[in-house]
Amino acid sequence: MPKPTIAVGILDVELQQMPLVEPSVSGVHNFTYVLSTHPIQKDLAAFHRIHPFAHLAVVVSENLKGRLDFESFFERLAAPYGAEVELIFWEKETPLPALSDAVDAVYLAVVFERSPEEVGLLSEALAERKLPSFAMSRSYVDAGIMACIDQIFRKLALIVEGVALGEELAAMPVRHNLDEQWVLNAATIRRIGFDLSFETLFSARFLKADEPTTDRRLSLQEIIAEGLQSNLDLRIEKRNVDLAGQDMRRAKSSLLPTVETSTTLLQVDPNVAERALGQQPERTGAGTGTVQQVLFSEQVFANVKIQPAIAPIWSRSTWC
CATH class of the missing domain: 3.40.50.2300 (Response regulator)
Known part of the structure; x- marks a missing residue:
């Protein structure tokens, strides 16, 4: 050169x-x-x-x-x-x-x-x-x-x-x-x-990292709501909280009275009843009823007291 x-x-x-x-x-x-x-x-x-x-x-x-x-x-x-x-x-x-x-x-x-x-x-x-x-x-x-x-x-x-x-x-x-x-x-x-x-x-x-990709705008509350809705783990934990509430109602139901009834009706053929000479009625009916009430049970009473204490723990572990 x-x-x-x-x-x-x-x-x-x-x-x-x-x-x-x-x-x-x-x-x-x-x-x-x-x-x-x-x-x-x-x-x-x-x-x-x-x-x-x-x-x-x-x-x-x-x-x-x-x-x-x-x-x-x-x-x-x-x-x-x-x-x-x-x-x-x-x-x-x-x-x-x-x-x-x-x-x-x-x-x-x-x-x-x-x-x-x-x-x-x-x-x-x-x-x-x-x-x-x-x-x-x-x-x-x-x-x-x-x-x-x-x-x-x-x-x-x-x-x-x-x-x-x-x-x-x-x-x-x-x-x-x-x-x-x-x-x-x-x-x-x-x-x-x-x-x-x-x-x-x-x-x-x-x-070009700051270029918007959508015209949609969301408030903070809407972002949180959509995040909770789309997060499967959070939805599962929320269901666990709902189930904890069911457990509390189930525990209280153990203290309620239990009522049981039953009925029985027996119909016999008329010819058979006639040949029995009064020993076999043509129709027979029976009814029974029982009422049970828990008066004392350490297990039942303890469960009723424990369930209200467990439910808030589920709630805090889910949303904190």
Whole structure:
């Protein structure tokens, strides 16, 4: 290069055909580049961890068609996951890339010339189909794509400083350590109903997290009422309280008088009664009645006193 040149945004040496010689330098006079330690291979690995895709659509700008061998590159990267790759070149005149019905995940690769509005329309279409999406850049997540791995760069200033001190760019290392962090679009995740692991939730940064998802408004009392209604455990405990009240009434009923009555009616055939010569009446009726009242029982009296004391304990254990 006639002048010192630093290329940034290099995502993959093989895909972008950048010069690389040992020990991880460009080897080209007056030229170096910033190679992320988070290449596309790691993007796909991270995406597959949160969503084990089987048919991945990779969206690339049409103006790169024929310049790089995207198809074999992505097929090789997806092979360890047993996934098929559907390479789609996003044509300039087409508002949205055409995805087949088999697609279950979308990776937005190199589409730098697309505006945030166009990416937003794409994310809307993907959300309508409940398709998880992953991008190479956080700007796409701002526009509505579901997730990316953000890269916080810290080394560019050191390269510029090295140039100012007269160091040869060809000998400067191109690999730099970057801090990596999940960046997720909360609105998109809610819309497609995507489930995330606790590990991802705790380590991620969320965008659009404060966007409302419904126009329904509830008062505090309504929230509590709906929570109690939908909480099965609380409903079971409330039933236990109701049953405790039944136990108290059952205990008191043991002190009430017990009345039992019975009647018996016997009808004999007239001819049989006649042959019995008065020893067998034609009709016989009988009735009995008994009344029982508990006068003293330690067990019954104790149960009547215990049940009112148990019921408040059930109530406190349920609602406290």
